[in-house]
Amino acid sequence: MNVSIIGIGQTEVKELWDTSIRHLAWYAIEAALDDAHTTDIDAIYVGNMLAGALSKQNHLGALVADFAGLRGIEAVTVEAADASGGAALRQAVLAVKSGLVKTALAVGVEKMTDATGAPVTAAVASALDADYEAAHGLTMAGAAALLMRRYMHEYGLDVADFAGFSVNAHANGADNPLAMFRNRLKAERFTGGPLVADPVTLFDAAPMGDGAAAVIVTSHERAMDMVPVPVQIAGSAIATDTLALHDRKDVVWLRAAEQSAKRALEKAGVSPDGVDLFELHDSFTIMAALSLEAAGFAERGRGWELAKNGAIGRNGRIPISTFGGLKARGNPLGATGVYQVVEAARQLRGEAGDCQVDGAKVALTQNLGGMGGTAVTHVLKVE
């Protein structure tokens, strides 16, 4: 049985101080139900990372199902740090494939603004190894900085070599009304950004924000009767790696990203050459460079070149971050993976407006947890 997307929904990403986590989830679910013209959902998979820590609310599955008007149905939370959204969709796909769940909804939701300051930084660092990294003060940005510095050392690069990732993301985000930041970024301003964790600046790091996105899936057979353009989930895979960077034999290679991309592409019968756009996990510019290499779009140590030579642009060889990516659309951690799939689906349906990649038929999405400790890859396609 093949699985296809019949509904998508999303909220804008920003600091939504007045909106509770249940409202955020509801807005995205409502939009997806409207899009699919159905309210007949059998199971909900909620992708979320931080509600327990920041909103003192666990048990989101039942809560969200009830608040969205679907009281009583099967519902659980799926967590894999900032790969929670992608992981939730993976469970929805497995559930439909099992034949026990006819229609499943994956909703990624993150409410960052129920807390502020150091507690948020500490909660986000729970994606790292708590005993061997975070306990010693390492933050997500700090881990990215270690990785970026090492990569620069290995390949003789400067900070300016990463500029293209953020310039591209902001250029695309400027055309996305739901993006957190719609300002363009000039390449020459990139190196002057305020330092977050040397060498990572504000212009390398994706801003965290509140947001929710939802995707409804069912069998392709049913989908064809329900919607004009069902988007097939042709491949789906999760792979993992150590959380701690020091436990990896090869620190400048995202092994889980490589493995999950390989499996998902193989399942879909698609090679990187056949991919029209790639929604990758640009939580930091270094993660974008490493993701391009791991997924097979660049040789080892050469992912950064694609940002220099324009290959990642809307009309380039492999467009990325087409609605702004994590960097400009914003990064609502546990929701991000679902945003990526919603955006890819809009591209394949030809509904991406000013962000449209012409003639897109095959999209790859990849959602990473922490420094790539988890990688969730999906291949989407339309006939």
Place this chain on the structure above:
Amino acid sequence: MNVSIIGIGQTEVKELWDTSIRHLAWYAIEAALDDAHTTDIDAIYVGNMLAGALSKQNHLGALVADFAGLRGIEAVTVEAADASGGAALRQAVLAVKSGLVKTALAVGVEKMTDATGAPVTAAVASALDADYEAAHGLTMAGAAALLMRRYMHEYGLDVADFAGFSVNAHANGADNPLAMFRNRLKAERFTGGPLVADPVTLFDAAPMGDGAAAVIVTSHERAMDMVPVPVQIAGSAIATDTLALHDRKDVVWLRAAEQSAKRALEKAGVSPDGVDLFELHDSFTIMAALSLEAAGFAERGRGWELAKNGAIGRNGRIPISTFGGLKARGNPLGATGVYQVVEAARQLRGEAGDCQVDGAKVALTQNLGGMGGTAVTHVLKVE
């Protein structure tokens, strides 16, 4: 395709101050791998509720897979408050049924002793509605007290009418070397327990502890070649309800428990009469009474009678808490649902030692989140 259990493992439940969460999970996984005589696992589903809050560690899927020697495989965390363990097993079942995952492992793990006092009580209360219950100071025990008081009022009962649940649990726990409490409880001492939240006393409330349990599942066909007594998962269902008690039309009826039991039993083609033992969620005596009613073993308002007339004993009509239940074996929240299944499997294999229910062929397990906001039911059977 039918799904069967090929391996089970568990740790003792107690305050394990010196054991980290990754070690706990590893011990249970190792035991399950040994039991199944295999290390060939494709996916891990980690049931956990509180690691983010108490151990500052999210992203347990990848961490646990790596630490258990299974680096790289598919792995995520599944959360549904104290129904997380049962929910993790449900994902493992769906994954195997999907045909995309050959062998899946569900491990429930909870590490309570990384924190103490009020932060733990607050973290546990994240199973309730944070905005409408916990924010006003309601705790899990407080919610159970409201429910118990209402039930006593509706049916004209005294606290002493609940004694049989705890007396039975402790009697069974005394025979389980892995139980947190192995002392027997005299019925006449029951009403003299220290108050936790009137009318709930220490003798109504299950003690929280550290622990981990694991279950390995694969297709029944493969299972028959791998182990002498594959335990079939003949039915599996999750249903949900409102988190907040005040949102329920009928507060003394666990609707999610009823719905999930009904669906799982129907799937298995089994009626309550055909069930030989029931591992229910006796987090509080009131939850045991309500669970017996919801699952179809007693009429509305009469679940407590089964504890008075001996029906729940090892040789009674419907034995419950056969290894001590949450009350005496201990309640490691997100792990509890997997303990229930491990214990039921030991019964059906005839390996329950002093806790054995003679001739058990069909077992029901039911894991609740919070006050029954989530209910996960599994039907296990052997030929």
